[in-house]
Amino acid sequence: MRSIVEQDLGTPRRSDSVAVTLSIDGREVTVPAGTSVMRAAAEAGISIPKLCATEQLEPFGSCRLCLVEIQGARGLPASCTTPVAPGMQVCTQNERLAQVRRGVMELYISDHPLDCLTCPANGHCELQDMAGAVGLREVRYGYEGANHLDAPKDESNPYFTFDASKCIVCSRCVRACDEQQGTLALTIQGRGFDSKVAPSQNVSFMDSECVSCGACVQACPTATLSEKSLIQHGQAEHSLVTTCAYCGVGCSFRAEMRGEQLVRMVPNKDGQANHGHSCVKGRFALGYATHPDRILKPMIRSSISEPWREVSWEQAIAHAAAEFKRIQAKYGKHSVGGITSSRCTNEETYLVQKLVRAGFGNNNVDTCARVCHSPTGYGLKQTLGESAGTQNFDSVMQADVIFVIGANPTDGHPVFASQMKRRLRQGARLIVADPRRIDLVRTPHIQAAHHLKLRPGTNVALINSLAHVIVTEALIDESFVAARCELPSFEKWRSFVSDPRHSPEAMQAVTGVPAAEVRAAARLYATGGNAAIYYGLGVTEHSQGSTMVMGIANLAMATGNLGREGVGVNPLRGQNNVQGSCDMGSFPHEFPGYRHVSDPAVRALFEGAWGVPLEGEPGLRIPNMFEAALDGEFKGLYIEGEDIAQSDPNTQHVTAALEAMECVVVQDLFLNESAKFAHVFLPGSSFLEKDGTFTNAERRISRVRQVMRPKSGYADWQITQLLSNALGFPMNYSHPSQIMEEIASLTPTFTGVSFERIDQLGSIQWPCNDTAPAGTPTMHIDSFVRGKGRFLVTEYVPTQEKVNSRFPLILTTGRILSQYNVGAQTRRTENSRWHEEDRLEIHPHDAEQRGIAEGDWAGIQSRAGQTVLRARITERVQPGVVYTTFHFPESGANVITTDNSDWATNCPEYKVTAVQVTRVSQPSEWQRRFREFSDTQESLLKNADVFLAQK
Ligand code: SF4
Ligand code: SF4
Ligand code: SF4
Ligand code: FES
Helix, strand or coil: CCCCCCCCCCCCCCCCCCCCEECCCCEEEEEEEEEEHHHHHHHHHCCCCCCCCCCCCCCCCCCCCCCCCECCCCCCCECCCCCCCCEEECCCCCHHHHHHHHHHHHHHHHHCCCCCCCCCCCCCCHHHHHHHHCCCEEEECCCCCCCCCCCCCCCCCEEEEEEHHHCCCCCHHHHHHHHHHHCEEEEECHHHCHHHHEEEECCCCCCCCCCCCCCHHHEEEECEEEEEEHHHHCCCCCCEEHHHHHHHCCCCCCCCEEECCCEEEECCCCCCCCCCCCHHHHHCHHHHHHCCCCCCEEEECCCCCCEECCCHHHHHHHHHHHHHHHHHHHHCCHHHHECCCCCCHHHHHHHHHHHHHHHHCCCCEEEHHCCCCHHHHHHHHHHCCCCCCCCCCHHHHHHEEEECCCHHHHHHHHHHHHHHHHHCCCCCHHHHHEEEECCCHCCCCCEECCCCCCCCCCCCHHHHHHHHHHHHHCCCCCCHHHHHHHHHHHHHHHHHHHHHHHHHHHHHHHHHHCCHHHHHHHHHHHHCCCCCEEEEEHHHCCCHHHHHHHHHHHHHHHHHCCCCCCEEEEEEECCCCHHHHHHCCCCCCCCCCCEECCCHHHHHHHHHHHCCCCCCCCCCCHHHHHHHCCCCCCCEEEEEEECCCHCCCHHHHHHHHHHHCEEEEEEECCCCCCCCCHCCEECCCCHCCCCCCCCCCCCCCECEEEEEEECCCCCCCHHHHHHHHHCCCCCCCCHHHHHHEEEEEHHHHHHCCCHHHHHHHHCECCCCCCCCCCCCCCCCCCCEECCCCCCCCCCCCCCCCCCCCCCCCCEEEEECCCCCCCCCCCCCHHHHHHHCCCCCEEEHHHHHHHCCCCCCCEEEHHHEEEEEEEEEECCECCCCCEEEEECHHHHCHHHHCCEEEEECCCEECCCCEEEEECCCCCCHHHHHHHHHHHHHHHHHHHHCHHHHHHH
């Protein structure tokens, strides 16, 4: 448990290797060169009054409260903007300074409402604190005359208020938006008395470019910018550090609580992934956790056309276990399986795969990473030897060239995007390869050097032509390759990519990217200094997803951009625990730690620990489960935290498979799309209600801490344990730390990981073992995990999903900042104010040809199905390409995506679907049926028979 008010040392930490010693109030202090006098004093325990300074922001020197005397210096310098010097003699407190500070405070207070007792900041207002600190007893100027006390409030943002009457115009909010967030939405307008904070061109927060990250709210020393939840609930009384349950950045937060009531989430400045920053989801979108839609009682039914019956936990678990046993007895051991989720903790995921392998006795376990980053696991393992990204996020601050491929960091990974933008504003060069003009291409003070606007589905052709330039223009890092890589594989790859058929000129017709642009980008990547690749689902969700990941690894090895800070190959994981769910053995062919089930030594290890024989044949992947279900061979499924009916491709195929099963058990917070096909519903717990760990995109394992009791009575790991025990495979953990102990004992890369160690270090990046007891921020430093790096030939094979006269456009998909994945959480928050429906982006030329105007209903027809979305006409997409997000089930984005998938991993080809778009006047037939089915299911839920639960 942490105190609510954290110490703020006033200005950022400096890391200069030169140390400077000075004297402050007679105390000798030694700090790194570049440190401010204010921070040096604070580190020595001497607190200098301040208002415009905070350690999250560069010093500004506007409030003049932090003045000090420095021997030999003229006047009274501001301690926040004055760097230390050797031998400096500083005095921070005497009567002269006290008088000046009181004078400054008098001016502030004379134009400030005196409503401290009813102010939401009461108790943590820096202005109030400073009035006390300088000993202010009277305000000689009175409170009459011109003032700002009637300045209007801006309540437009759903999560925070802006009460201008309380503003002291310290600029902390403006600087937070500039420096931390990089959106530059705020300015100080006017001069002198008229100066005021204004979003954008003096519009409301909601109408401005503001992305509601909360950095300005956090920075504000007064109640001017205040969380509405704080105003509603009052000051918190205790806090606990936990990890955001949304994206793969894995931001650390202090959950501030009053008893069981969450007051607010405050980004943790000690958080090693986020350094005190946040985005609108982790900071504010928590309403789902207490939403009335949450189901808190277990339910069962014998068919999906029957109303649910609320039952006791014992009955629900016994029923589910009996059903799985009945199905296995009737249809065989392999007729059941389980699906876990990247939204679960490591410990939960580990238990689900253990239940399947040991309790069901087969390897039919898979995870939603199947449909996102499975090609990353495969491609990086094959080339570098480890299925994970190579760097920590901070590494980007050493990059000179940042190459973003098929990722949209400002929407998908916003806090890391802010860090990346900071580096770009410092001068790093940017290359973006994306069919669509993502925000990063042109954003305040940032302009991509190259935007390679390729046709969807031609990634491998592009990477081969980039490689062709690097090889044929002698831009290879020969010494790196000679020392670190398998030379025969390199020679084979070199000769492959040298072939003129891979030249940018030859590939231009395929990729649509001008050859000169490709050549320039390749030269910049190879010769621009430290070059780091960041990629996302625009790389993996293709029929050649694994090939492209290998192509990226080839490029990084060939240019020596691996094994140190500032470089690397960095998959940006979509969901919070994609890395962890893969690490924990939730793929059907691998035990935890990516060890194949066919390896007898590994199997013997797990058999010894779990006390049961284990199968040596890989089990069914998710798409194979669907096929087997439709063939009548797969009849029972346990799904924890995943919504396959919305997130997997070809929805009609998925729902038909679910309908063909005899027992679908869904463990979740809500009656999600999959649960509408379920026979048993086990109410799950939100991340606020359980202990465990998440592993972010940097391989960073962070603690999830229980801040409130599970609303349904059990945390998810306990539910899996109950089910396993009922199946006859005993589990007896009393805390998730014991599950992590077991993981560590069985997984070489996790040997040194424990809850205790994470608590000591804050977080740990695996591998963490005897060789790396504090974890591994940068991988492959002296050699690759597999020894020598392996180049692999990456032949471009065009997708089978071809455009033709019937389907002339390519649909590609992506995500948006305010919504998350299937939207089950964020749709139940105020975030929908920013994105209340999925829309189809279409180029003005394509729209005009079809007579489609902004906001018209556009019918989208693919070989798999049809849906209807409203059109947004934009030049963000190129002619021939249309784009949509997939956060709303009724959008049916996956009704139109096809069954095509990555050749190696079956990751669906979400990013390329040939479609026709026409103007229509009503929803599609599928949408009509979806609405009917959903209404029926919701009424079956409302009419749940509670008699058993009331007994
Ligand atoms: S919430 Fe974030 S984006 Fe919006 S104004 Fe504040 S700092 Fe800027
Ligand atoms: S809103 Fe807060 S942070 Fe911004 S200038 Fe006013 S007092 Fe300072
Ligand atoms: S960037 Fe990701 S992890 Fe961080 S607060 Fe936002 S959603 Fe959460
Ligand atoms: S804190 Fe130094 S001038 Fe404001």
